[in-house]
Amino acid sequence: MTTQIRWPDPYVTGPLRAVVEASPLVFGLTNYITAGLNANMVLAVGGSPAIGGNPAAVEPLATAASGVWINLAAMVTDTPELLLTAARTAHDAGTRWVLDPVTVGAGIPVSDDLAAGLITTVPPTAVRGNASEVIALAGGTATSRGVDATATPEDAVPYAKDLARRTGAVIAISGPTDYVTDGSEVIAVPGGHRWLTKVTGAGCSLGALVATFLAPGTDPLRATVAAHAALAVAAERAVEHARGTGTFAAAVLDELTVLAEGS
Amino acid sequence: MTTQIRWPDPYVTGPLRAVVEASPLVFGLTNYITAGLNANMVLAVGGSPAIGGNPAAVEPLATAASGVWINLAAMVTDTPELLLTAARTAHDAGTRWVLDPVTVGAGIPVSDDLAAGLITTVPPTAVRGNASEVIALAGGTATSRGVDATATPEDAVPYAKDLARRTGAVIAISGPTDYVTDGSEVIAVPGGHRWLTKVTGAGCSLGALVATFLAPGTDPLRATVAAHAALAVAAERAVEHARGTGTFAAAVLDELTVLAEGS
Amino acid sequence: MTTQIRWPDPYVTGPLRAVVEASPLVFGLTNYITAGLNANMVLAVGGSPAIGGNPAAVEPLATAASGVWINLAAMVTDTPELLLTAARTAHDAGTRWVLDPVTVGAGIPVSDDLAAGLITTVPPTAVRGNASEVIALAGGTATSRGVDATATPEDAVPYAKDLARRTGAVIAISGPTDYVTDGSEVIAVPGGHRWLTKVTGAGCSLGALVATFLAPGTDPLRATVAAHAALAVAAERAVEHARGTGTFAAAVLDELTVLAEGS
Numbered sequence: 001m002t003t004q005i006r007w008p009d010p011y012v013t014g015p016l017r018a019v020v021e022a023s024p025l026v027f028g029l030t031n032y033i034t035a036g037l038n039a040n041m042v043l044a045v046g047g048s049p050a051i052g053g054n055p056a057a058v059e060p061l062a063t064a065a066s067g068v069w070i071n072l073a074a075m076v077t078d079t080p081e082l083l084l085t086a087a088r089t090a091h092d093a094g095t096r097w098v099l100d101p102v103t104v105g106a107g108i109p110v111s112d113d114l115a116a117g118l119i120t121t122v123p124p125t126a127v128r129g130n131a132s133e134v135i136a137l138a139g140g141t142a143t144s145r146g147v148d149a150t151a152t153p154e155d156a157v158p159y160a161k162d163l164a165r166r167t168g169a170v171i172a173i174s175g176p177t178d179y180v181t182d183g184s185e186v187i188a189v190p191g192g193h194r195w196l197t198k199v200t201g202a203g204c205s206l207g208a209l210v211a212t213f214l215a216p217g218t219d220p221l222r223a224t225v226a227a228h229a230a231l232a233v234a235a236e237r238a239v240e241h242a243r244g245t246g247t248f249a250a251a252v253l254d255e256l257t258v259l260a261e262g263s
Numbered sequence: 264m265t266t267q268i269r270w271p272d273p274y275v276t277g278p279l280r281a282v283v284e285a286s287p288l289v290f291g292l293t294n295y296i297t298a299g300l301n302a303n304m305v306l307a308v309g310g311s312p313a314i315g316g317n318p319a320a321v322e323p324l325a326t327a328a329s330g331v332w333i334n335l336a337a338m339v340t341d342t343p344e345l346l347l348t349a350a351r352t353a354h355d356a357g358t359r360w361v362l363d364p365v366t367v368g369a370g371i372p373v374s375d376d377l378a379a380g381l382i383t384t385v386p387p388t389a390v391r392g393n394a395s396e397v398i399a400l401a402g403g404t405a406t407s408r409g410v411d412a413t414a415t416p417e418d419a420v421p422y423a424k425d426l427a428r429r430t431g432a433v434i435a436i437s438g439p440t441d442y443v444t445d446g447s448e449v450i451a452v453p454g455g456h457r458w459l460t461k462v463t464g465a466g467c468s469l470g471a472l473v474a475t476f477l478a479p480g481t482d483p484l485r486a487t488v489a490a491h492a493a494l495a496v497a498a499e500r501a502v503e504h505a506r507g508t509g510t511f512a513a514a515v516l517d518e519l520t521v522l523a524e525g526s
Numbered sequence: 527m528t529t530q531i532r533w534p535d536p537y538v539t540g541p542l543r544a545v546v547e548a549s550p551l552v553f554g555l556t557n558y559i560t561a562g563l564n565a566n567m568v569l570a571v572g573g574s575p576a577i578g579g580n581p582a583a584v585e586p587l588a589t590a591a592s593g594v595w596i597n598l599a600a601m602v603t604d605t606p607e608l609l610l611t612a613a614r615t616a617h618d619a620g621t622r623w624v625l626d627p628v629t630v631g632a633g634i635p636v637s638d639d640l641a642a643g644l645i646t647t648v649p650p651t652a653v654r655g656n657a658s659e660v661i662a663l664a665g666g667t668a669t670s671r672g673v674d675a676t677a678t679p680e681d682a683v684p685y686a687k688d689l690a691r692r693t694g695a696v697i698a699i700s701g702p703t704d705y706v707t708d709g710s711e712v713i714a715v716p717g718g719h720r721w722l723t724k725v726t727g728a729g730c731s732l733g734a735l736v737a738t739f740l741a742p743g744t745d746p747l748r749a750t751v752a753a754h755a756a757l758a759v760a761a762e763r764a765v766e767h768a769r770g771t772g773t774f775a776a777a778v779l780d781e782l783t784v785l786a787e788g789s
Contacts, residue, residue: 032295032340032558033302033314039559039726044771049726051559052602056636057629064633076315077340077558077603103320107327110319198520200302200312241769243504244517245307254770257724295558295603296565296577339578340603366583370590373582461783463565463575506767507780508570 002179002186005225007233007259015218015226017263020046024215027065028208029053029074029086030100034201037249041205044256045230047212053078053086062089067215068097069207070118072104072111080114084122091122096214099124099169100207105136112136119167125214126224127163128172128206131156138163138171153179157186170220172210174203178228182221189225191232198245202252206231230259265442265449268488270496270522278481278489280526283309287478290328291471292316292337292349293363297464300512304468307519308493310475316341316349325352330478331360332470333381335367335374343377347385354385359477362387362432363470368399375399382430388477389487390426391435391469394419401426401434416442420449433483435473437466441491445484452488454495461508465515469494493522528705528712531751533759533785541744541752543789546572550741553591554734555579555600555612556626560727563775567731570782571756573738579604581611588615593741594623595733596644598630598637606640610648617648622740625650625695626733631662638662645693651740652750653689654698654732657682664689664697679705683712696746698736700729704754708747715751717758724771728778732757756785 005011026047030038035051042049050061053074062068068090070083090097099118103111115137118124129137131151138159153175160171164183172180178189196202209231213223231252238251268274289310293301298314305312313324316337325331331353333346353360362381366374378400381387392400394414401422416438423434427446435443441452459465472494476486494515501514531537552573556564561577568575576587579600588594594616596609616623625644629637641663644650655663657677664685679701686697690709698706704715722728735757739749757778764777 031315033298035559036299036562036726040724040771040775043724043726052557052599054601054634054636056601057634060633073315075317075319107323108317108320110317195520198303198306200299200306242517243514244520245303246513246516246520249303249516250513250772250776251769253772253775254768257721257770257772294578296561299562336578338580338582370586371580371583373580458783461566461569463562463569505780506777507783508566509776509779509783512566512779513776 002188004188004190005229006190007229011222012226012229013263015213015223016045016230016259018216018218019212020260020263022216023048024066024212025050025064026067026208026212026215027061028069028071028211029078029083030071030204031073031076034204037201038205038208040253041256042208042212044253044260045209045212046260047215049208053082055082058082058086059089062086062095063093065095067211068095069100069211070097071100071102071204071207072115073102073204075111080110083114084118087118087122096125098207098211098214099127100204101127101129101133101137102204104133123167124169125220126170126172126210128174128210130174130203134163134171134173135159153177157181161186170224172224172228174206178232180221180225180228185221187225189228189232191236193235193239195239195245195248196235199249230256234259265451267451267453268492269453270492274485275489275492276526278476278486279308279493279522281479281481282475283523283526285479286311287329287475288313288327289330289471289475289478290324291332291334291474292341292346293334293467294336294339297467300464301468301471303516304519305471305475307516307523308472308475309523310478312471316345318345321345321349322352325349325358326356328358330474331358332363332474333360334363334365334467334470335378336365336467338374343373346377347381350381350385359388361470361474361477362390363467364390364392364396364400365467367396386430387432388483389433389435389473391437391473393437393466397426397434397436398422416440420444424449433487435487435491437469441495443484443488443491448484450488452491452495454499456498456502458502458508458511459498462512493519497522528714530714530716531755532716533755537748538752538755539789541739541749542571542756542785544742544744545738546786546789548742549574550592550738551576551590552593552734552738552741553587554595554597554737555604555609556597556730557599557602560730563727564731564734566779567782568734568738570779570786571735571738572786573741575734579608581608584608584612585615588612588621589619591621593737594621595626595737596623597626597628597730597733598641599628599730601637606636609640610644613644613648622651624733624737624740625653626730627653627655627659627663628730630659649693650695651746652696652698652736654700654736656700656729660689660697660699661685679703683707687712696750698750698754700732704758706747706751706754711747713751715754715758717762719761719765721765721771721774722761725775756782760785
């Protein structure tokens, strides 16, 4: 059974208020293409971001933070070992962490292996990816069975439920409608706007936002749904202030600011 | 003889329509200062960008992509060997690739040597740079003969024609008026706006846009001209929606979105 | 005694005019989260930025530049040795350079050690940081004495004066009101807007702007004050054109463009 939730359902507005009150430190490893937008998204909803893979800083920051996100595209600048160190530090410190399995299933063996290792040894609190990434991560051999980039979020739901049950993580699938599951409940988050796929890093920002919404200690399913619902409503409202993808990107940050400052 | 072409000449609108229809994967190695803007430019015209120098991903991505661009300022994070691997992979796979010779002739020997090696061993489909870079790349000893950053695009045209004849590449020179040549024809693209030089990475984005316009298989001279004409007209229209360089950068992306969605 | 200075006091407008006239090359080492914004800020006030840690380019660029800034968060991609090389090159060439001691005092020993070494061996022309960073840098053992992130700029002024006297550098403290001192005079710069703390890299951009204002040879105290006053007034005006932090970031660049083009 799938429940549908939209902003401003109290189920999702409460977690944003918790972020604004806590102003949590959120640490991320991501890539340089999207790091600026990711940081600005975290700031807009009231979090305090730190990003980046200085080996000497990863352990202190992953320890000090209340939430951590690891985007596998961080391998543009960081080694697999460093990503593993960050995840392990978060895991061992009891800090909630989010895996964004970018490129898993896309034919880059080092990504696939790292993701599988992380899931098994230091399971994340939540995973968020697109349909193909979630299917590949859940299926193990999904790639070789021909899963392609045209998989829909709906196709990925059974894989997500299975993966959630096996790992204990909340799994979120991004798409025209997002789906979030803890293995039993499935919550659908409609909304957003197609221009979100035309702004580099907007999808990756969901990983950062989920870590931010998890940071104050909110129930993981609820926090993950709230992060998706906040970005979805911000995008819907942003399009009214945008002429194209440039002003749209700025307007999404604006609408998140408005949500946070009004919460 | 120089022909002048402006948007919306069908010679340049056709290649944009081809990008929108193909939505090609375009892979780039560039630097972290401009990567976000470059990716957003590619997205705005309908391409699908992947950027970055994870050694394990460069070969799969340069193989899978329909267009590749290599900006020598990528050496901020990547080794010369990695750039060479990307170029060689594209070349050997028959994938069209674009060289953006940033800093060539500026007194950084490793850049000059790499550019010379690339041109000789794995010749690009197109080169785009400013006047000084094109003169330095074409002239070999141009730098030591005192070419400075005040060279005009018009000064660079004979060097560009010579370089095009020797390498088989289309050569584009950016400036107040851009010039593009295949060694026999020279096409001038007027337009643009001086604020393009005040937005970091706007010039570098031309390398990404040329790779995107080449990706669907359009004639290289026409594709290169079209990329320059699209950015020129977007900049001219953007300035009407801008108060300074911040809103201008967003508005350029907006106008590219409008061009692509209307094509 | 503290003097208060605001835009458009001639004490601060003159240095901007000098930047616009000189269009100086300004070289920075910073991190990939903020590099794009930093470069766009330098461009907006009329400077010509180069950023990044290609080892082969650091010496030529730090030599060729008229101003250099080094942000310790550059250690996300660069080694401490590279930062030291850049600072030493600037110092030995007589090029004015700015230290931005990001993360000093935050429990990352490599940052603290590097900052202490730079201050002692190749003293910068100016330092700009927040209150905690300046106190940590000045106090040596400040961190272990419990300095926390809630220190106010006013708390940091005595530390800044002491640090200025010992090093000969101008010290700037960013906050709701900024303070700049050469060890005897203290100048307060009111203004700005709280959203500056919600745009990633806006604080780091002050390091870049100080290097830019120092580049034409302006008196260091005056140049440092002018950089702070320009950003403060730009932020105050930007908020009138902004709905949230996304449009605010663009509007700050716009207002700097307007200041520079009107100067």
